[in-house]
Structure formats: C-alpha cells, structure tokens
Amino acid sequence: MARPMLRRENPHPEQMQAFRISCADCYGYCCTALCFFKTDGFPMDKPAETPCRNLEPDFRCRVHDQLSSRGWKGCRAYDCLGAGQAAARLYRKDWREAPGTASEQFTVFLTLCRLRQIGWHLVEALQLLPAKPLWAALEAQLAENQRLAGQPAGALIGLDLSAHQAQVNPLLKQAAALTMQAAGGGKRCADGIGKRFRGELSGMDFSLALLIAANFSGCTFYGINLLGADLREADFSDSDLRGAFFLTQGQLNAAKGNRNTRLPEGLSHPSHWD
Incomplete structure (x- = not known):
C-alpha cells in the first residue's frame, strides 16, 4: 500500500536560489567573524x-581544496545559506578597505545568518x-522574515x-509534529551517537539529537525530523533522505x-562524498 505523500511542490522556489552560497561575492565573513574551536572540527582555536590564517587578500581560502586532509572539517561543513553575499551587498567597501566598519559588517552577517x-x-x-x-x-512569518532581512545595514545592527523567533519556533514544532504523526510515528531519539540504524525509519523525532558517527547507510527516511541534529560523521551512504525534513x-x-544517497529537493551532494 502506497504511503501518503508528505510534501508538495515548493511554493517559494526563488527562496531556494537565494539560499545558495556564492563565496566569490562575499568578503570572507565566515573566515573572520566566526570563532573556531578544535572540538568543532578545526585544527586550531580562533577568536x-x-x-583565519588561510584567508587570502582576495578573500579566497588558501587550502580550500584540502580542507579535509588538513583537518578543517568545520570549514567544510559550514554553509551560511547565502548570508555572506547578502551582507557584502550592503557595503561598498569590504572590511579590509574600511576597517572602521569591520565589527559592524560581521554583526550584520551574523544577523543575516x-x-x-x-x-x-x-x-x-x-x-x-x-x-x-x-x-x-507560516506564510505570514516568512513575509516578516523577508522584511527583516531586507532592511539596510543600520537597521540590522542590534x-x-x-x-x-518566538513566533516561528512553535509553528515549526507544530509542523514537525503533524508531519511525524502523518508518518505514523513521533518516537523521540535524542542520543544515537555511533548507533547503527537499519531499514525504513518512519516518523521519528531526531530534532537536536546527537547522531555523531551514527550509521544510517541503506536506510529510508519517511517523515523524519532532523531539525538541529548533530550529524557530524554520520553515514548516509546508499540511504534515501527524501522523506526527511528540516535538514x-x-x-x-x-x-x-x-x-547513491538520495536527497530532498534543494540540497546537494557535498563534494567530499564518495
């Protein structure tokens, strides 16, 4: 018996394009504004x-094609969802040309993130x-989100x-609960570190779960909530993630x-995957 569909066609395809990163149009914000910690997949701590010591004058990364081998997994994982180029568009000069605006630019970047x-x-x-x-x-909150993000730099500071967030969070939780219920589940799994999962996973709640090095190879996801889950080194080889959401x-x-890993629309296979 066919399972009910859980997704409709994306009503906002233009948003998905805006979420794609364009590092060439950014001022190296993630390499500068953010702090690095060894515990988060970096070879060194950085305030x-x-x-970053690898940031070139043109804001490119000196070791971008060697991130994994050199231990910069935190950089490999990071995705600003297009906040970097959006922040850069608000300034005529980068933070190196106008050092007096550096902290302001970094704050705007983090807010847009x-x-x-x-x-x-x-x-x-x-x-x-x-x-x-x-x-x-949800549409009302998306419109408000777009209004906030579309403000000039001065309004974004502070x-x-x-x-x-207080308006959005309950809606996301309700949307997740309804979807997991429709998938016949709602079972909570908060700690799956190193665990082996098998077969079809339906309606499970992995939101904010620790799934570091969990093995999901060959699994099929249906109505699975992955909001904020820690997926570092989790293995999704040959799995079908099309039924996962908030990924x-x-x-x-x-x-x-x-x-062979099948992904939801709008997501791409990372370059380091086999």
Whole structure:
C-alpha cells in the first residue's frame, strides 16, 4: 500500500536560489567573524572577528581544496545559506578597505545568518502537506522574515530577533509534529551517537539529537525530523533522505554519504562524498 505523500511542490522556489552560497561575492565573513574551536572540527582555536590564517587578500581560502586532509572539517561543513553575499551587498567597501566598519559588517552577517536559517525552515515547513492548517501562519512569518532581512545595514545592527523567533519556533514544532504523526510515528531519539540504524525509519523525532558517527547507510527516511541534529560523521551512504525534513546543507556537509544517497529537493551532494 502506497504511503501518503508528505510534501508538495515548493511554493517559494526563488527562496531556494537565494539560499545558495556564492563565496566569490562575499568578503570572507565566515573566515573572520566566526570563532573556531578544535572540538568543532578545526585544527586550531580562533577568536571571533580575527581572520583565519588561510584567508587570502582576495578573500579566497588558501587550502580550500584540502580542507579535509588538513583537518578543517568545520570549514567544510559550514554553509551560511547565502548570508555572506547578502551582507557584502550592503557595503561598498569590504572590511579590509574600511576597517572602521569591520565589527559592524560581521554583526550584520551574523544577523543575516540567523534570518536565513529561520527562512530555510519556514520555506521547508510550507512544503509539508500535513502542516496545511499552518500554511497561512507560516506564510505570514516568512513575509516578516523577508522584511527583516531586507532592511539596510543600520537597521540590522542590534536587531533583536527574539520576538520573531518566538513566533516561528512553535509553528515549526507544530509542523514537525503533524508531519511525524502523518508518518505514523513521533518516537523521540535524542542520543544515537555511533548507533547503527537499519531499514525504513518512519516518523521519528531526531530534532537536536546527537547522531555523531551514527550509521544510517541503506536506510529510508519517511517523515523524519532532523531539525538541529548533530550529524557530524554520520553515514548516509546508499540511504534515501527524501522523506526527511528540516535538514540543511550544513548538516549534510558534516556527514558522510555517496552518490547513491538520495536527497530532498534543494540540497546537494557535498563534494567530499564518495
């Protein structure tokens, strides 16, 4: 018996294009604004607002094609969802040309990162058929998210997103609950570190779960919530992730897989996958 479909066609395809990173149009914000920690997949610690030692004058990475072999897995995994180029468009000069604006530019970048993350999940929630009763409210929050992100740099500095996040979070939780219920599940798994999963996984809640080095090879996902799950070194080789939701490119970049791994629309196979 065929299972009910859980997704409709993306009502906002233009948003998915905006979420694609364009490092060539960025001022190396992720290499500078963010702090690095060895525990997060970097070979060294680095304080925030300090350029990475590998950042070239043209904002390209000196070791970009050797990130894995040199131990820069944190860089390999990172995806700003297009916040970098969006922040750069707000400034006529980069932070090296105008060092007095450096902290401001980094703050704007980080704010746009949060807004892009919120926007990504809202767009995905609007594709979930079981969440249809929430679509109007989700559309309203997406419009608000776009309004906030479209403000000039001065308005983004010091922008408090707590009220917006407080409106969005319950909607995402409800959308997830409805979708997992439609998939016949809702079982919670908070800790799957190194665990071997097999076969078809239906309606499971992996949100914020620790799934480091978990083995999902050959599994089929149906109505699986992966919101905020830690997927570092998790293996999705030969698996079918098309039925997973709230999955991001950054999570995939931190995981393992191969060209046989089937992905939801809008996500790409990381270059380091077999």
